[in-house]
Structure formats: structure tokens, C-alpha cells
Amino acid sequence: MIRRIPAWLFPRLTGAVAWALAGLVLSLILGISLMAWPHLSWAAWVGSENGASNPLDPRSVHLVPLLVGTAARTFLMSLAVIPMGILTAVYLAEYAPSGSRTARMLRWLIQVLAGVPSVIFGLFGLGFFVGVVGGGLDRWTGDLASPVWGRPALLWASLTMALMTLPVVVVATEEALRSVSQDLRVAAIALGATRLQVLLRILLPNALPGMATGVILAIGRASGEVVPLLFTGAAVATQGSLALDERFVDLAYQVFVLSTQSPDPQASRPLLLASVWALVFLSLLLNAGAAILRFRATPAARDRL
């Protein structure tokens, strides 16, 4: 029966699907750019007037504050996730005794963490960071009537995101450390370098491109993710600030709010399109950057293709 299907159909059919998928990405970039282009005026970025501050009035919301909010939460997240992720990977790749059960266990845990749905991190962030840690801090400072830390805030959102992106950084860094040539280590040790010197002068510099790829991917994933922010601290439009214990504005969250809960879809459409454009470009730039870096960094990747 399979014989009856004409042979020429195979490359055409599969090719059509493959090219359609590739075309989908490109037309998406192009389409969003074209739709958003008329709305990307100077005023959309910074705004011309400063009096109005109604969060639901799209004319008083601008892209730059939204981007600053997103940048603040990804920056805080990076502060937490980069040292944690890299040190964990260094332990796994260099310091753990080979074949040790704890290292295998840790690696397994991190792989499992990579597969946890983002909404679960939201549950954890709200329950643990906001409820247990924040609530505990408030109880400690003794002001329960007006909680300071026991509410959704920038700090908790960033920490939740850090936990979510941890596996990306650990896996990429460990892979990069393992791909450093064994000869380099041997040579360094033969020259009398200590373990720390080998790590700082040989391993980390050589693994840098791989580590950077992981960090960029983590930032890319975090900057487009909204779900954990829903209960850990994103705020509507102008109600946010940049304090650690306050809610914050966020580009991705703004896209979600404007496309589902806008009171006046027609009026908010320009801002929505501009936000979508900014978000898509931010994510694509980060992803493309990571891809190029990985392509450059590993000759093996080039050979495989």
C-alpha cells in the first residue's frame, strides 16, 4: 500500500512542512514589525506628557518604563542565578569525586527541575517566598497589620525566576567545562598550578563562551515568561516601582493584560502592538545571540552540521 504513494511526494510534502515552519518564524517577525511600525513613535517609547497616570489609559503607558521593569527583574534574577548556577556546575564537573552518588543525585534533581512547568514555580514563589519567607520576615519585624515583605514583590519574582532558569545555566556551564581539553588541565597541573588556579585561569576562561550561552538563554527564557509573575509581583502599567519590596511593571505581563483584559481594545491596540514588537525582538535577539555564540564556541557543533 505504501508503494502506491508517489515517490516525488515525499520531498515535496516534508519540505513544504519544514519551509512552512521556517516561514512562520520569519513572517511572524516581519508581520509584527509591519503591524507595529506605525506605532513605534518616539512618544510610544518615552511619552510626551507626564501628567496622566491612569494605568488603564494606554496614552500614559510607555515602552521604556516597561523595559526597565523587565530589565530590573532579569538583572536581579541574574545576580542570583549566575553565581549559583556556575558554582554548582563547577562542583559537578570538577570538584565532585568521580562517580559520586551525591553528584549524580544533584544532576538528576537539576534535570527534573528543568522539566517542571512554569506555573509550579509560581505556586512555589507565592507559597514559599511570599508566604513563608516574606511572612516570616514580617512576623519577625512584628508588623502584621501592614505587611512589607509578605506580599508579591520584585525580589520574590526575581528569585522565583532564578530558580526556574537555574537548570539552563547549570547544564550549559557543565557542558562547557567538560568540553575544555583535558590536556590543558594536565599541563596546568604539571606546571604546579593549584586546583583553584586551574579553575580560574584555565577552565573558566576556556568555558566562557559556553557559560555565556547558558546565561543568555536563561535571560531570554525569563524575559518572555509571565506565568510565575502573575502571583509573585507583576503590576498593571503605572502602578509599579523599582523597589525590592514593591510590585513592578513588566513588558511581557503588559502584553498579557492588554490582549486579554483591556477595557478599550481599540485605544490600547497601538501600545499592545508596540509591546509585542519589543518583546519579540528582545527574545529573538537573545536567542539568536545565544545560537551564534554556541556556533562560534564549539567547533564540534560546526562539524556536526
Added chain:
Amino acid sequence: MNPVPKKSISRFSESLTRRRRSAWLDVWAARGITLVAAGVGLATVLVFLFICVEAWPALVGQVAEEPTNTAIAAGDLDRVPNESLQRFLGLSPSEFASKTREQLRLLAEVRAETLAEERGEEQGQGGASVHPTHWRHLILPYAWKGYETPVYLWQPSGAGPRFNLIPLWWGTFKVTVIALVVGVPLAIAAALYVSQVATVRWRVWLKPVIELIAGVPTVVMGFLALGILAPVFQRVVGVPFLLNGMLAGVAVGVAIVPVVFSLAEDALSAVPRDWVRGALALGATPWEAVCRVVLPAAAPGISAAVLLGAAQALGETMIVMMVSGNAPTLGWSVWDPVRTVPVTLAIELGEAARGGPHYRVLFLMGFLLLVLSVVLQGLARGIRTRQARFRGEAIA
């Protein structure tokens, strides 16, 4: 090149460390790194443990409903602790703090009255009072007050909450299946083209570009499904609901394409080219070569890819929240609005009172979702590891 075994190097460097007295910095660095790694491990365990602990009362059917269910008489206001009073009234701490004593007394009276009414209703039916968070009521239908026949009801807010999980899991199942039906054939067809047909020149571009779909934020996917796909469906199919399960399924299907594609392509590329050439030389058509040689040879890798795609579809929240209509329905039609488990968590967690029945049931669902996706991922990884061992490779 003969690589020196890693073990001997690390032992050698350890002995160096031991011999040098000036290497105290080394020792402390090693201790610090181990400590951080241990901390990260603990934090990871904490995530799983915390979800489990918060879900535990619902899991064993012992959610504390007393705080909201036992009436506090208005005269006892000054004798009960503030916290239990606040829970009884269903207020947040800040709301509670802003109320005067008189307002609280009024609220307590009203609450006690409604509570007494509810009690009477439920007891009138089955004799004993009904606990909506018992497994029986989480899974089986029940003829609640006002219903003639037993129903599956998800109605978390209001005077008498009903927490039947079946409509939500049914919606999740529908969306996941539609997503797989849409996404997997697309991904595998594209993977076949990239691995078997495309020349190297094009492959270098095609693979990263298709994988770039994974870089599109899900909220943008939802926006596009809402703005472009929904009107198209409306016009072409003439669906009764603008937002429905099919729309969500198709959008999620596109979202899982890059994961499935990437892993399936790896598996398909690993099939030796000579096998295909041999099959073609023996007179097989391309279709026969693919169906009888390539796909069976790559079957473990492809099934791992499909499992990972399923895990992603199962946990997908943002797209589904934006386009599925979010009504807990139980019908067979794919054109009905649906409400999935992750979406329910995302929408309702913010409103649920901490430690209350609703909160517990939501964490129970989160726990089940977590277990399910960990199992799917574990299966996929198991298949991949076995495959790698079979081929004699080390998997990263």
C-alpha cells in the same frame, strides 16, 4: 591522543593541595563550591517538598475546614484570637486591620447566618455534613443542593465551594491531545526533511530557524492565536464560541513543535545513511524506506521527543489561558471552551485564602501536575539514556 583518566588527575591535584601549606585558599574554595552546590540541591528539593507539603492535607483528605466552618458567636468576638476570626470572616490581614470592632461584629453575624443555612442544606441531603475536599467529591459526581442528578462541578468560590477535579483534567487532556495531534506530525515531517532530504547548505539554516519558534514568548503566541487564528477559525468553521479548546490545542501544538522537532531530528540524523541507501538500492520507494527503515530505527528517540512534547503541552499555561475560554466543561466536542489545570492554578491561586480548602485543592492539582510532568520527562530521559548506552555513547 590519549586522554589521562579524570580520576587520576583529580587525585593528583588533591594530593598537591594537601602537600602545599599555602593552598589554604584552595581548600576554602573547594569547601565554598561544595557548599553552594549543596545549597542549590537543597533548594531544588525544597521546591518539590514544599508543593508536596502544601498539598498533603488535601492528599490525605484532611483539609482543616474547621476555621471557616465553626461559627464564632458575635458575643465571643473578644475571646477568640484575631487570626482565627480573620480566617472565619475570609478577610486578608490588611482588610481585617482596616475594619472596626463594630464592623467585624456585623460581618461575623452575617457569616454565621450563611454558614447555618449551608449546614442545613447539606445535612438535609445526606445526613452528615459534606466535605467538598474529600477525594470522593474531588473525583466522583455528586447531587449538590439544587441539582437533580449527580454532577461534576468545579465551583471554587461562593458560599458552598465544589472542587471536582474531573472537568479540569478532562480539559487538560483534550488540549494536550489536540496539541500532540497537530504538533507531532508537523515536527516529524520537518525533521524528516531536514535530516533526509535537505542539502547541508540548507540544513544549516533550517534547523536553527525552526528551533527559533521556541524563542517566541508564549504570551506572544497567545496574542497571535487570539488576534489571527481565532478570527480565521470563526470565519472558516463558524464555531459557536470564539475561544475554544481546538484553538488552544492548535496554538499549543505549534508551541511544542521546536522541542519535538529538535529531538526527532537528532534521532533521525543518527540513523546511518547507508541503511537508507541500501533500502533505496533494493527498490524501496522513499516512503517505504522511511516507514520501514528510518522511522523504526529512530523510534526510541522519536518517542522520547513526543513524551517531552506532551510534558510541555501539559504544563503550558499562558497560551491556553488566553485562548481557551476558561470554562470548566465536560463535553466531547473540541469546539467547546475548556479550562485546564495549569490555567486554573494561574487564575485562582491569587484569590485563594492561604491554608484554606481552595488553596489546598489548588496545591493538590499542582502536585499532581508536577508528578505527571516529572514522570513524562523521566520516561523520555530513560529512553534517551538507554539509547545512548546502546550506541556506546556518553550522554551529556
